[in-house]
Amino acid sequence: MIRFPGVDLDALRAFVAVASHASFNDAAIELNLSASALTRRIKRLEEALDLMLFERTTRTVSLTSSGELLLPRAQSVLRELDASLQLVTEATRIRAGQLTIACIPTVAKFLLPKIVSSYHRKRPEVRLRLIEADLSTVARRVADGEAEFGIAFLVNETPELAIDELLVDPYVLACPADHPLAKSEHVAWRELRPWPLIVSGTTSGNRRMLDAALRDIDWRPDRLIEIEHLTTSLGLVEAGLGISIIPRCASPRDPQSRIAIRPLVEPTVARTIGLIRRRDATLPAVARDFRLTLRRMAPLDPAWMQPE
Template sequence: MNRFPTVDLDALRAFVAVASHASFNDAAIELNLSASALTRRIKRLEEALDVMLFERTTRSVALTGSGELLLPRAQGVLRDLAASLELVSEATRMRAGQLTIACIPTVTKFMLPSIVSSYHKRRPEVRLRLIEANLATVVQRVADGDAEFGIAFLVNETPELAFDELLVDPYVLACPADHPLAASEHVAWPELRPWPLIVSGTSSGNRRMLDAALRDIDWRPDRLIEIEHLTTSLGLVEAGLGISIIPRCAAPRDPHARIAIRPLVDPTVARTIGLIRRRDAALSPIARDFRLALRRMAPFDPSSLRGVI
């Protein structure tokens, strides 16, 4: 039989909050309670235990000997409960088989389809939710916990996020198949200057990476067509409206495409695609399983970084 039937979790949370703040007012604010409601919870706990937990004056709140004895045990009960509830929640998510991933558009369109197809054959019960967004939004969705991890590249390091490399993705030239630059095996950046350039806007992660890597080179034409999404550029190139710089992963796979792809050199510039995750949050079992599938299909080769900016 329970000897303390009126001791409940709300009373313990109230006690721990008051003890932590040494203030009824601050504890009431933390718990979003009125002062009278908080006082009633503490009184209920004291009556159930038949002890005084706090010594109260008009200026201070201090634990009694009984309160000091109870505090670490109450904190342990609340910690154990939170850990148990998290365990149950994670198990539920695992059974439900849901994983949310944030990805930049080039990854969603050109890399993920084959990976997701292969993974789905092995784990058909897993439901994937893909958030397609620009680099800044992908990073924010991961940081906010809306996505368990992101697949993208990083322009700047962020202390609260970890980055696990998957593959190196060089930038290449995309031009019409009958364009004069298509006659070369590779193209140096200054050779782009005479031609209209289709380029992402200044808020784009790809644009910021290129600007940073090539700030000492006079390569950019004056005649620019700015687009919001890099994947739009291929249609404009095919229509003969200009040339564009795209990641190699976005290059057309169709051998009959009317677009020529040529390496850009002097220097070679690449972005490193990887998995972005929160440092302070452990990945769920499903996320760890999917990350393993990503690594198997997109292995990171550090030697491919040699000579690459």
Template sequence: MRLDFEFGEVLAFVTVAQTLNFRAAADRLHLSQPALSRRVEKLEAALDMRLLERTTRKVDLTEAGRQFLNHAVVILEELELARASMVERASRAKQLVTVACVPSVANHVLPDILRLYAQTHPGVRIRIIDESAGKVLEAVMEGEADIGISFLGAQNAEVDFTPIRSEPYVLAVRRDHPLAAAAAARWDSLEAERLIAVSLNSGNRILIENVLAGLPRRPTIHYEANHVTGALGLVSAGLGVAVLPALALANNAYPALVGIPMRDPELSRTLGLVTRAGTRLSQPASALHDLILRKIGE
């Protein structure tokens, strides 16, 4: 069903009906009196009935005008409620920032950054998606996350990747392991160890597999966990050793373990901030983006 009148015409009629004075109504709506009269006349033409009785001395409502006024007031009130609801919804959306990040960042880096952020943005709500590097990239590309912190995306045209820092991989071992006092660990020495690895779905595993594939004799993977935290739990239990990003052992999170730098070859990943290409961040998201860039890069 198509309505043959416009919002402005209904508003003009209601304002005249409430004031019963064209000059007062025109002033209230910031219109000239002729423009106001044309709007009312167009509404009457669309309804095919007279809504106002006009004389040189006064304005009054017709019976049809009184009946239509009741409906028109409800319409305007409902539209105002809808507008206010949309404004409130948009305001709430601007006050929510979603960060997708790899679990090692979520566990060891992000909490301290968010503590600082809350001091300057106490009203902003934060949602964290702690997933694998591939899922972090996917969350940003699909618009589910405002900001991503990962080591994948540098070659993806759909995102902007801002490098923060290079992070080395280390061999995580128990402090009572024979290698614990070593200055470095060689990849070819892993053949003698019970190796623990993260899932093939993990971006870490992809990087590690590239090195393992080039070894003369490939070490046997005895245990596999979906996430870095699971692999560290197995190492802590004395079930083997694991090659993991150094960040996983940050802040003395696992005091029973030590990380030994990997050599021949060295392996590292570039951690960076990921945002959708061509997307402008909200002010709260932009502030958090800049804080992450500054603090992780220190």
């Protein structure tokens, strides 16, 4: 058997990264390597194979005919390895009886305790790992296989992810109890314009959802206070610094709260909270039981969305 002692996984990953980016610099960034370290790996691979894999100029990097022949085979080797490691990791996690769930903060605070309680009564031996994160992180954790499920909403359709719908969560107005808008039973979006608005930043999933749904309506006030967390917005509203738009499930539960909640209309905008999972994933038994628990609970009791 012919052996190539200079060929290892690091060298193959370096080769595939450079070929994919057609750039040593971009490949080095992806692999978190210095440019010199990446160059050494490619040189070691070429010397081991006694082949030139790339044609380099001051401006371009392209594959040689040998490189083109190697690329699909190197990609296949790395895919097989990653799949095998993932299989081993999942098998170990199944034996340990662990289930990882990623969720957005509003779900973690208001819905997740009831969901987890119901599941725990059925499977008390399962160790649950809960990850509280923003929407993009939840989706990424599920897509990467770091979490079996996410409980959140999707702004756009994502080919690798599917969502089992649980409940529809409309956006509502939060304003001080003595605010002029609190006198109405419901409020149109355009009526918000005269008032300072406390709103999530443009990277927020809620903000992207609202901007997409209301792109044809001139609803946003000129005076904005941008925040990262909905709990911050409620504190600012209670202090009288402005009004805010929140999902109904984030409404204050304290009956003594000085915040008024009013439906927003013309149009009604809502997010659909659901169980996010990978479309092509084979779920372990603990995950299938969790999904079944939620399907039996859906649609979730609307009373969960109201102050206690």
